[in-house]
Amino acid sequence: QSISSMKLELCSFSGFKVYPGRGRWLIRTDGKTFHFLNSKCERSHFQKKNPREVSWTVLYRRKHKKGQVEEAAKKKSRKSHKAIRAVAGLSMADLMAKRNQKPEFRKAQREQAVRNAKEKAKAKEAEKKAQKQAEAKQARAGGAGQKQKAAKVVKPSAPRVGGKR
Amino acid sequence: LGAALRIQAAVPATGCCVCRNWISTTPRLDYIQRRTRLRVVDNSELGRRAMEAGKPPRVMHVYGKKLKAATGDMVMVAILGQKRRGFIVGARRPEGPLRPQFDSNNLVLLNDEGQPLGNRILAPVPSFLRANRNPKLDYTKLLAIATKFV
Numbered sequence: 001q002s003i004s005s006m007k008l009e010l011c012s013f014s015g016f017k018v019y020p021g022r023g024r025w026l027i028r029t030d031g032k033t034f035h036f037l038n039s040k041c042e043r044s045h046f047q048k049k050n051p052r053e054v055s056w057t058v059l060y061r062r063k064h065k066k067g068q069v070e071e072a073a074k075k076k077s078r079k080s081h082k083a084i085r086a087v088a089g090l091s092m093a094d095l096m097a098k099r100n101q102k103p104e105f106r107k108a109q110r111e112q113a114v115r116n117a118k119e120k121a122k123a124k125e126a127e128k129k130a131q132k133q134a135e136a137k138q139a140r141a142g143g144a145g146q147k148q149k150a151a152k153v154v155k156p157s158a159p160r161v162g163g164k165r
Numbered sequence: 166l167g168a169a170l171r172i173q174a175a176v177p178a179t180g181c182c183v184c185r186n187w188i189s190t191t192p193r194l195d196y197i198q199r200r201t202r203l204r205v206v207d208n209s210e211l212g213r214r215a216m217e218a219g220k221p222p223r224v225m226h227v228y229g230k231k232l233k234a235a236t237g238d239m240v241m242v243a244i245l246g247q248k249r250r251g252f253i254v255g256a257r258r259p260e261g262p263l264r265p266q267f268d269s270n271n272l273v274l275l276n277d278e279g280q281p282l283g284n285r286i287l288a289p290v291p292s293f294l295r296a297n298r299n300p301k302l303d304y305t306k307l308l309a310i311a312t313k314f315v
Contacts, residue, residue: 025265027255027289027315029204033265 011037013045015058195257195270197234199224203242203272206254207283207310212274215244222251222272228301236260237294239302242272249282250275252304254290254311265291265315273307281307289315 009018009025012034024042026034036042044054051057061067084099086092197203202221205212215222222242227234234240236256242249255271267288274282279302290311297304 021262024259025263027265027267029268031289031313033289033315 009035011035011041013037013041013049013051013054013057015051193257197224197238197240197253197256197258197270198227198232201234201270203240203251203253204269205244205251205274206271206286206288207273207281208285208287209274209281209283211244211247211249211282212272218245220245222249222274229299236264236291237299239275239299240272242274244274250277250279252281252302252307254286254294254307255288264293265289275307279303281310284310286311289313291315 006020008020010016011018011023014037016037018035018037023035023037024039026036026042028034034045036045044051051059052063054060084092084095086095090098201224203224204221205216212222222244224234224240225243225248226241228239228241231238234253234256235258236253238253240251240253242251251272251274253270254273255265255267255269257267257270259266271288273286276282286307290308290313292314294304294308295314
């Protein structure tokens with residue numbers, strides 16, 4: 001007589017364990033093997049039901065993520081650590097120094113930068129003003145026509161070719 | 166006439182209706198016996214020709230003083246006008262709890278000495294055949310040409 005194999009099969013329809021001696025074992029003409037736990041699973045298969053649409057099967061539960069499979073999977077997810085590497089412009093030491101700057105220090109830096117910018121702007125304005133004054137003086141001294149501010153030349157708008165848009 | 170038609174056409178409100186789907190009430194007739202057509206699953210020339218021609222072998226006789234053949238039994242078949250021996254390697258009838266059932270009745274052709282005609286068996290062969298329980302036939306050579314055991 002044949003030796004009873006203790007290998008537990010899974011039902012091809014429901015996904016439950018089939019212990020030896022239970023159910024049926026079918027080999028189709030194309031060579032595909034099917035294990036059925038009971039006639040319920042067998043009949044469902046031959047009625048061409050899709051186990052993914054039959055709510056008590058393992059395939060359905062897996063597809064619709066029922067039960068605790070999802071939680072377990074989430075718990076096991078690992079965070080990937082990004083390694084800090086030196087960049088082309090900065091060596092490792094400089095990089096770490098920049099990284100470890102205190103927020104107060106950074107704020108002070110920002111304020112300094114703002115002050116600088118303002119001063120620059122002021123200087124620029126003062127320069128412009130001085131230039132204007134100088135020009136004005138010259139204009140008054142040298143007469144009307146000479147160093148006039150370049151008048152804005154406004155071209156008369158040409159008639160639009162092609163008609164009105 | 167009108168009254169008679171009305172009675173025939175009437176469907177009672179309660180109780181059974183006329184069954185439109187006629188369901189067979191006999192069990193599946195899947196024994197292998199005389200006149201049963203089998204499917205040749207080896208690559209023998211004769212078997213291939215017969216299956217391609219649409220003339221599968223028919224069982225003529227079941228060896229072993231029995232009327233029904235199952236997996237592991239030797240039969241005599243009529244194939245393309247010849248008489249040949251064959252060995253059943255798969256049956257539609259469910260055998261037992263730990264044995265597979267197949268979707269077709271599979272046959273391997275043998276010559277008169279009991280050696281397989283082909284040199285390969287293309288269908289899966291049940292592994293319980295390895296325990297030879299047929300005293301009249303030594304089919305170790307047959308199992309040797311099997312490609313897949315189940």
